[in-house]
Amino acid sequence: MLSVLRSTWPLLAGVMLLMVGNGMQGTLLGIRGSIEGISTTQMSVVMASYFGGFLLGSRMVPDMIQKVGHVRVFAALASTISAVLVLYAVVPRWEIWAIERLIIGFCFSGVYITSESWLNASATNETRGQALSAYMIVQMLGIIGAQILMNTADPAGYLLFIIPSVLVSFAFLPILLSAQPAPQFSTIQRMSFATLFRVSPLGCVGIFLMGGVFSAIFGMASVWGSARGLSVTEISAFVAAIYIGGLVLQYPVGWLSDHGDRRVIVLALAVLGTLACLATLMLQPDIWGLLLTAAIIGGVANPVYSLLLAYTNDFLDAKDMAAASAGLLFINGVGAITGPLITGWLMETLGPDGFWAYIGALLLVLALYTGWRRTRRPTPAQDQSFAVIAPSATPLAVEAALETAGSDELRTD
Numbered sequence: 001m002l003s004v005l006r007s008t009w010p011l012l013a014g015v016m017l018l019m020v021g022n023g024m025q026g027t028l029l030g031i032r033g034s035i036e037g038i039s040t041t042q043m044s045v046v047m048a049s050y051f052g053g054f055l056l057g058s059r060m061v062p063d064m065i066q067k068v069g070h071v072r073v074f075a076a077l078a079s080t081i082s083a084v085l086v087l088y089a090v091v092p093r094w095e096i097w098a099i100e101r102l103i104i105g106f107c108f109s110g111v112y113i114t115s116e117s118w119l120n121a122s123a124t125n126e127t128r129g130q131a132l133s134a135y136m137i138v139q140m141l142g143i144i145g146a147q148i149l150m151n152t153a154d155p156a157g158y159l160l161f162i163i164p165s166v167l168v169s170f171a172f173l174p175i176l177l178s179a180q181p182a183p184q185f186s187t188i189q190r191m192s193f194a195t196l197f198r199v200s201p202l203g204c205v206g207i208f209l210m211g212g213v214f215s216a217i218f219g220m221a222s223v224w225g226s227a228r229g230l231s232v233t234e235i236s237a238f239v240a241a242i243y244i245g246g247l248v249l250q251y252p253v254g255w256l257s258d259h260g261d262r263r264v265i266v267l268a269l270a271v272l273g274t275l276a277c278l279a280t281l282m283l284q285p286d287i288w289g290l291l292l293t294a295a296i297i298g299g300v301a302n303p304v305y306s307l308l309l310a311y312t313n314d315f316l317d318a319k320d321m322a323a324a325s326a327g328l329l330f331i332n333g334v335g336a337i338t339g340p341l342i343t344g345w346l347m348e349t350l351g352p353d354g355f356w357a358y359i360g361a362l363l364l365v366l367a368l369y370t371g372w373r374r375t376r377r378p379t380p381a382q383d384q385s386f387a388v389i390a391p392s393a394t395p396l397a398v399e400a401a402l403e404t405a406g407s408d409e410l411r412t413d
Contacts (some may be wrong), residue, residue, distance in 0.1 A: 014174050023143035027221070028222070030225065055334070137247065208332065249300075273300035276300075308328075343355055
């Protein structure tokens with residue numbers, strides 16, 4: 001691992017700072033929106049715009065990279081992110097924020113694509129798995145660290161917008177000044193959605209549902225916290241607990257995944273998440289109970305996403321994994337756009353409890369559908385090992401992670 005860190009630390013340091021900036025702006029906008037008197041429905045449009053921009057970027061940025069190269073694309077997108085983070089505070093109107101969130105979602109998608117292709121090219125076959133694990137851990141630690149910084153200034157002022165802007169500006173210094181050459185970039189062939197659904201109906205439906213869960217968590221958690229009357233410290237702790245739960249449970253769930261039917265584990269985790277949401281709705285716990293629920297939901301959502309990707313790839317040849325991953329990530333993006341919009345509508349209708357009602361309903365549907373699919377298809381041979389994959393990962397990172405997990409399994413056997 002030390003040799004991996006020595007060769008990839010500029011990229012990992014840059015990604016850490018980018019994720020701190022992204023984590024801060026996601027939490028801060030929900031809190032500042034409440035201060036500015038912006039309604040929950042309007043904030044849901046703002047939050048959904050990020051995922052619309054992210055989806056658009058995933059389709060357009062690869063062509064940009066092929067035309068002008070990694071360095072120019074990375075520098076242009078990171079500079080735009082830094083500028084938009086400051087502009088949020090200049091005109092605190094939801095319509096302007098929605099446009100800015102669309103832009104920043106597009107830019108972050110492109111930054112992830114360039115970062116992950118750099119990381120993939122800088123690692124060898126022997127170190128790629130460790131490099132990708134370090135990358136995913138750094139992403140989560142960045143978002144957790146962002147929640148600590150949320151408590152350094154008044155969200156009604158300018159400083160909390162300036163801090164992430166400065167951090168993002170610093171983020172591309174270690175990357176652009178690194179001696180590591182820019183990698184060659186090739187586009188990924190896409191698989192039709194009809195073919196993908198025939199390969200794995202559970203993978204398609206599950207990934208779509210998890211897109212809604214993730215976007216509700218990442219986009220609407222601070223909006224919910226403000227509506228619930230939580231303080232800035234409590235909201236930031238709540239968001240941090242989600243990612244701590246995901247970080248802690250990824251690896252034990254991954255071990256279980258490689259030793260049993262993945263659908264049973266998806267079913268169990270979906271039921272656990274549903275029960276956690278139901279308990280929160282019924283008991284209305286204090287902040288400590290909410291932190292526990294947040295950790296459970298994070299611990300459910302992150303592994304389930306990786307499980308569904310691994311399960312789908314159990315039915316594919318290695319040459320089709322990249323195309324299938326690209327299709328699944330697009331499906332996830334569509335689900336992510338709908339998440340904040342429906343959550344916002346439910347919160348306007350039911351109050352803050354609409355947040356938990358939406359997440360619980362999606363996990364319940366996933367549990368029911370997974371149980372039904374178990375009766376329709378035998379357990380597949382597990383040709384694909386579990387790989388830790390973040391929801392923001394691009395097809396390149398997903399393909400590399402799954403290939404590495406598969407090759408590790410062959411070496412073990």
